[in-house]
Amino acid sequence: MINTITTTFTTIHAIIFFSIIALTTLFTRVIPFLIFPEHKKTPKYIEYLGVILPFSIIGMLVIYCLKDVSFTTHPFGIPEIIGVLTTVLLHLWKNNTLLSIGGGTIFYMILVQFIFP
Amino acid sequence: MSEKTKALKVAFPYTIPILTGYLFLGAAWGILMSSKGYSVIWTALISLFTYAGSMQYVAVSLLALGFNPLYAFLMTLMVNARHLFYGIVMLEKYKGTGKFKPYLIFGLTDETFSILCSTKPPEGINKNWFMFFVTLLDHAYWVLGCTLGTIIGTMFTINTKGLDFVLTSLFVVIFINQWKSTHNHLPVFIALGSSIICRLIFGPANFIIPAMILIIFFVTVLKKPIKLRETL
Numbered sequence: 001m002i003n004t005i006t007t008t009f010t011t012i013h014a015i016i017f018f019s020i021i022a023l024t025t026l027f028t029r030v031i032p033f034l035i036f037p038e039h040k041k042t043p044k045y046i047e048y049l050g051v052i053l054p055f056s057i058i059g060m061l062v063i064y065c066l067k068d069v070s071f072t073t074h075p076f077g078i079p080e081i082i083g084v085l086t087t088v089l090l091h092l093w094k095n096n097t098l099l100s101i102g103g104g105t106i107f108y109m110i111l112v113q114f115i116f117p
Numbered sequence: 118m119s120e121k122t123k124a125l126k127v128a129f130p131y132t133i134p135i136l137t138g139y140l141f142l143g144a145a146w147g148i149l150m151s152s153k154g155y156s157v158i159w160t161a162l163i164s165l166f167t168y169a170g171s172m173q174y175v176a177v178s179l180l181a182l183g184f185n186p187l188y189a190f191l192m193t194l195m196v197n198a199r200h201l202f203y204g205i206v207m208l209e210k211y212k213g214t215g216k217f218k219p220y221l222i223f224g225l226t227d228e229t230f231s232i233l234c235s236t237k238p239p240e241g242i243n244k245n246w247f248m249f250f251v252t253l254l255d256h257a258y259w260v261l262g263c264t265l266g267t268i269i270g271t272m273f274t275i276n277t278k279g280l281d282f283v284l285t286s287l288f289v290v291i292f293i294n295q296w297k298s299t300h301n302h303l304p305v306f307i308a309l310g311s312s313i314i315c316r317l318i319f320g321p322a323n324f325i326i327p328a329m330i331l332i333i334f335f336v337t338v339l340k341k342p343i344k345l346r347e348t349l
Binding site: 009013014016017018020021022024025026027028029030031032033036038042045046047048049050052053054055056057058059060061062063064065066067068079080083084087088091092097098100101104105108109111112113 | 133134137155159162163166167168169172173176179180183184186189190193194197198199200201202203204205206207208209211212213218222223225227230231234235278279280282283284285286287288289290291292293295299301302304305307308309311312313316321324325328329332333336337340343344
């Protein structure tokens with residue numbers, strides 16, 4: 001089944017490897033719910049974080065999506081800047097989620113495929 | 118119409134951007150995996166049970182380093198540490214979700230989180246079914262994308278370069294909606310500032326954990342001004 005993998009990786013290895021990744025991923029998702037179960041009162045500080053963090057997280061995710069963009073080498077992040085601006089302007093103008101996302105993405109694709117290939 | 122069907126109908130439109138993003142990101146990963154010799158059984162099972170986009174991509178690069186369980190474990194912790202934030206935010210929303218709760222927690226990806234934390238289902242829609250269907254649909258798109266990619270493999274000829282920007286756009290839109298929903302922009306500035314500074318210092322692969330620590334630090338020491346603005 002696995003034929004092009006180097007000799008260091010057998011089928012058993014692959015099963016263990018991917019199981020570790022799946023279980024560790026699940027662990028990172030479950031842990032807050034284990035530490036702060038429903039029947040116990042959540043500490044005020046954690047409640048505060050729960051209210052405030054959504055606003056921070058989305059900002060962090062936007063940067064996370066753009067993390068591999070280089071502003072010092074060609075094309076200097078220009079497609080990303082224009083793509084984000086298109087999304088922002090469309091959204092402020094029409095306030096239609098699918099239009100903003102579709103418009104921004106299509107424009108970005110044209111930029112990276114044809115103008116800055 | 119039953120409660121279930123109604124919730125599904127309301128949930129679906131919210132997931133359309135994710136449908137696009139997941140199908141293509143999933144397919145790209147499937148293609149990558151098939152080039153490493155993995156069949157569709159592997160990619161179906163991995164995407165079904167791991168269900169973490171970034172980590173699945175990192176896993177492919179880890180394969181090249183040989184079998185090292187401890188390293189795989191530590192890398193997964195690092196790449197997925199941001200899930201801790203999502204859990205803390207969803208503690209309150211997932212209260213009372215009963216039988217749905219284990220699955221809702223399992224399926225809490227960046228994208229599902231971004232929809233669920235920023236959306237209230239309309240009046241008369243069962244909140245539990247709504248959150249369940251958003252989670253389930255996203256999960257289905259991901260598994261479908263990953264398996265299709267493996268099957269289609271290198272037959273893929275459409276130039277999809279740049280399509281992954283759909284997820285960046287999705288987060289930008291949610292960012293604007295959140296921005297408009299509050300006068301309290303301090304947490305946003307903290308997040309942007311911390312993330313950008315840490316990205317510059319630690320580089321693209323290692324900045325998320327330092328950024329998370331910095332964000333926690335600032336929202337903690339600035340709790341008073343943040344709370345004060347909350348009440349405005």
